[in-house]
Amino acid sequence: MTPDPYILFLLGLGAVVLLVSWAPVGLRRLPLTLAILCVAVGVLVFSTGLLSFNPDPRTWDTATERLTELVVIISLMGAGLKLDRPPGWRSWATTWRLLIVAMPLTIAAVAWLGWAGLGFSLALALLFGACMAPTDPVLAADVQVGPPKSGNEDEVRFGLTSEAGLNDALAFPFVHLAILAAAGGLATQAGLSDWFTIKVGWKLLAGLAAGWLIGKVFGHLLFRRRRSLSKFGDGLIALAATLIAYAAAELIHGYGFLAVFVCAVTIRASERDHDFHQEMHDFSDQIERLLMMLLLVLFGGALANGLLSSLTWTDALIGLAVVFVVRPVAGLLAMTGSGQPWRERLLLAFLGIRGVGSVYYLAYGINHGEFGDSERIWAVVGFIILVSILVHGVTATPLLDRLTRRREAQAG
Template sequence: MIENYNLFLLVCGIAFLFGALFPIIFKRTPISLPMLQVSFGLLMGYWWTSLSFLNPMDNGLIIEKLTEIVVLVSLVGAGIKIDTELSWHLWRPTVRLLLITMPIGIFAMAVLGYYAFGLTLGAAILLGAVLAPTDPVLASSIQVGPPNTGGEDAPRFTLTSEAGLNDGLAFPFVYLAIKIAEAYNEGQQFTGEMLWSWFTHDVLWKIGAGLVVGIVVGKVLAKLVFSKYSHNTTISQGYVVIAITLLAYGLAEYVHSYGFIAVFVAAFAFRRSEREHSYHHKLHDFAEQSEGLLMSLVLVIFGMFLGQGLQAGVELTWRVYIVSFTFLLMIRPIGGFIALSGLNLPRTEKYAISALGIRGIGTLYYLSYALNQGFFNNEDALKLWIVCSIVILTSIFIHGLSATRLLKMMPNKPH
């Protein structure tokens, strides 16, 4: 039974009201909506500590399922709104961020987790894996605009496509961390045979199958939707958005592949069919509003969880703050610059892409999913929750204050 359930609904209602009035009241301020909602939740959580279901150590499954839904809706929205053609030249920055920047982030945070926080090897790799990907939910404010609304500049497109596809590298390392922790719990060594099994199944098969499932689902649904209604589509956009999400995710998970990849690719494949059709704009609007409502709910809950942790006296050492700022202000930007070096992009665009790697709700999902497998000890789990929460909170404020200014530095032209 959830204590103070009605009061919790009241708090969420106020948070939704913030979202409705935000463009009017805070339009001329540097404050972002996530900053406002997390701060509100934090204050409520600090002064009101009776919501036991917000304890991630005891209720990780609630966090996993709630954040999973938010990320899925966000991925659909990201895939639908991309106008950029599928060509190597235009997608090359995205590929470099995935293959260079993300591994750098995973390795650097794993080392920091191992030496700075005394995490076990599996937990250290998990820390790197959950913090490396750019969040598709909180990064929506710096992504491309609705479908067919004009040319997309390189920074916004690159950040959008990176957020949609980076699960392809995040999840394999999450599974690697889980397998190492499982072997450690059973008193075994993590052997080369286990590593090869991880590479062939969790990397090659799950990524490849996720891509195939996404393409098939997106193309088949597009064929059904546009075959009879190519000029006047009357099918409810809500049904289609939910169908793309659940069919792609469910089928991908059924064949043991990555559902997040499948959902983004399915939405993108759907978008490539009848790409000029106004129906895509309706789909985007529905997905964006759904994502905004769910994001508001999760951000308030996240803030309340932080507030209750502070009220309970959770220890925050100086190492947590140093590592958080190091990751956001040094590791990600440097990794981004390394990946984008040699590309024909203005220096300001490279800096914006490198600096705006926002961390958020996706991290909460990866972390809760891994810890719910039951192979990590409570000491590591608590450290992981503390570090990841502070990194997310820091990212919300740093990127909330800087994103608009960074993007204004960009030349407003399609790539």
């Protein structure tokens, strides 16, 4: 008798929830991460043939876009809440270097590899570059700062966390540039003018303003009123702030990703040392981990069902170059002259994790532009994400722990 697929789904969901609860302790001494484990579970389960459902993102393009969108915005709220350092030009110098130098260099280099190495059209190459730009806020938990007021905020962890919080929004104009190229708009002054004034100028400004305003409102409700929500509410308020900030920005045609992160940073600045930040962060973190694990199990299922079937050796080599050459070189160039120790600069450059944000941008681009056959770019992006999950997942924690021990030894 064939098992009921719904019952199998409930069984799998329960197993994922168990993994989310157990993994932080159970995997502490193993060279594995929860992400690696969940991808492996997805490959194993979907390879058995017991589930008729095929989670291929090329089939479920709209669902892929929406689900990854939800995971990213929840992750952005958590990233903003955990940053102890107030925003500033000097205090966030590492962040600005990674955003202003490393991100555009990465987009340009990856787009060139897509055009010259993979034979993509200009539009598809631009989309490829934009997809590979963001340091993923979802899969980068192992390289980010600790919870609010934990003190675990060295320059490497801070730089990667703040970069992940902002470059998910700042890469969006390049996705729109790829969509414009797919429509033939690059050759028209009207198309370029619209892109620069609306997709770059207005959308960034609107996202920034919406995030700041919603953050100020929530900061007042949480900490400034006599009957403040921090006394009577719970961590669920973080989800409310996430959804409202995102929706408010999107309603005025701004970048919701930027609004969520700015909202979180603004809430944190409203009362920087309040214990309620920890409660909101913990709730966001739990929801983020649960959704992330579900996505990664589905990603493993997509791998088992042939997501990489069209991958060639050329595709794989270029994918490896993106992980091991493009981002590290761009990161090192960005950190030139920063005055930071060589080891810290190298870690900032190397640990640019690619993941859920890349899936979102690719799905968004494919759904909103005419790029033709997308099978090959899905295979290349899927391969890069898999490599990043494995390589960065295994190396990130040991490398950062070694850096911490070295710093403590020098201080002592």
